[in-house]
Amino acid sequence: MLKVFRSWVDKYFSNEEALLLVVILLSVWVILISLGPIIAPMIAAIIIAFLLQGLVDRMKKWGVPHLPAISIAFAFLIAILAVLILILLPILWQQLIKLLAELPNMFHRIQHDLFLLPEKYPHILTTQQLHDLIDMSNGQASHLGEKLLSASRAGLFVLVAILGYLILVPILVFLFLKDSHLILTWLGRFLPKHRPMMRRVWREMIQQAANYVRGKVIQIFIVIAVSYVLFSVLDLHYAILLAILVGLSVLIPYVGTAAASIPVVMVGFYQWGWSPEFISLSVSFAIMHAVDGYILVPLIFSEAVNLHPVAIILAVLVFGGIWGFWGVFFAIPLATLVKAIIHAWPKSAQVDPQ
Numbered sequence: 001m002l003k004v005f006r007s008w009v010d011k012y013f014s015n016e017e018a019l020l021l022v023v024i025l026l027s028v029w030v031i032l033i034s035l036g037p038i039i040a041p042m043i044a045a046i047i048i049a050f051l052l053q054g055l056v057d058r059m060k061k062w063g064v065p066h067l068p069a070i071s072i073a074f075a076f077l078i079a080i081l082a083v084l085i086l087i088l089l090p091i092l093w094q095q096l097i098k099l100l101a102e103l104p105n106m107f108h109r110i111q112h113d114l115f116l117l118p119e120k121y122p123h124i125l126t127t128q129q130l131h132d133l134i135d136m137s138n139g140q141a142s143h144l145g146e147k148l149l150s151a152s153r154a155g156l157f158v159l160v161a162i163l164g165y166l167i168l169v170p171i172l173v174f175l176f177l178k179d180s181h182l183i184l185t186w187l188g189r190f191l192p193k194h195r196p197m198m199r200r201v202w203r204e205m206i207q208q209a210a211n212y213v214r215g216k217v218i219q220i221f222i223v224i225a226v227s228y229v230l231f232s233v234l235d236l237h238y239a240i241l242l243a244i245l246v247g248l249s250v251l252i253p254y255v256g257t258a259a260a261s262i263p264v265v266m267v268g269f270y271q272w273g274w275s276p277e278f279i280s281l282s283v284s285f286a287i288m289h290a291v292d293g294y295i296l297v298p299l300i301f302s303e304a305v306n307l308h309p310v311a312i313i314l315a316v317l318v319f320g321g322i323w324g325f326w327g328v329f330f331a332i333p334l335a336t337l338v339k340a341i342i343h344a345w346p347k348s349a350q351v352d353p354q
Helices: 002-012 016-035 040-061 066-114 127-153 155-178 180-188 196-233 239-249 255-272 276-300 309-329 331-344
Strands: none
Touching: 016 196, 016 309, 040 066, 040 155, 040 196, 066 155, 066 239, 066 255, 155 180, 196 239, 196 276, 196 331, 239 255, 255 276, 309 331
């Protein structure tokens, strides 16, 4: 048994570059786990700079010099932040407050209609089963209310943190865009000059992560726009709030769509009940998600690496549990990183000549 284990170690872990890559990945993992909240502004700035780098590269191909291209991309970022803070955020806040105020009436309406089900379908659902289900739901709602109350008490600290992000992150984004080549060159000095496996993993990850992240941002904006148009045409309450929620739900593959459908259906049912308007909303919403899943996603992510659905769900659960929102957002690129490392990993003790 010991001989088999030693042979396996010699086969896969005797390459110095492979061991160095393991050490680097473990070091980054430890830093993110232990210092994640502290360096969160820097991580956010790196991600935003990565998103804007494509725009900078495109303008440089058009002949725009480096510094003006960065200035244009940075001005684009500031314009987006200004629209979000000055225009969109107040509207979202008003709709959210109004929605939270109407939640008790909404739940009361749903409970009233649910109690009609045992009379119509006694062989499927009994009154006692429905009471147990409602009691359990009320318990979960109370627990959620306590969490919201705790979060509201810490609102001042959250506001201070947001203000810090709004000042610090744009500055870091500009510096990362301006000196990205210098930073990468400086980091490369600590690595061996001959690193073919690392170069292959880096090239594949940069390409796939760029395709995925930019495609995901495009998908989010398209879904938000289409959802808002749909909800506005049907005159659904809280159209902007629900449209943004539906757009952000595409960050979580498979599960996000189902989760975002619940508030849309609840608001629609509370507004119209069992009516042609509610049926129109349900059918249109289902068609929109079908178009998104079967047409938009293959069109946008045609250059992305295909991953098995089980691998995608596992990546969302693991990385989302570790890094929260950004872990969910980058779950597929991180899964692609694991896949690239496995493919590039040396299969023997012999150093890759490439």
